Amino acid sequence: MAALARLVILGFIALTVIYVSLSLWSRAVRREKLEERWAERGRIGDREAFVRRGLERYDGAIRRKLLLGVYVIPTLAVTLIVYITNYR
Secondary structure, eight states, X not given: OHHHHHHHHHHHHHHHHHXXXXXXHHHHHHHHHXXXXXXXXXXXXXXXXXXXXXXXXXXXXXXXXXXXXHHHHHHHHHHHHHHHHHHO
16 A cells, blocks of 8 residues: 555656646747747737737646646556556
C-alpha cells in the first residue's frame, strides 16, 4: 500500500510540473502571436491592452483546458496497466 501511495504522490508532483511547464510555454507562445498580430494590423491602440485582452480570452479557451489532459490521460493509462497486469 505504501508503494501505491508513493506512486500517486510522485506521479502527481511530476504531472504538476509538466502541467505548469506546458501552461507557461503555451501562454508565452500565445503572447508572441498576439504581439505579432498587433504589429501586422498597423499598431492601432495600446499593445499591452491588446495583448492583455487576447490573453484573457485565451485563458477561457478550450486549448487551455485540454492541458488538464496532462492529469487525466496518464492517470487512466496507469490505472489500466495496473488493472490488466494484476487482474487478468
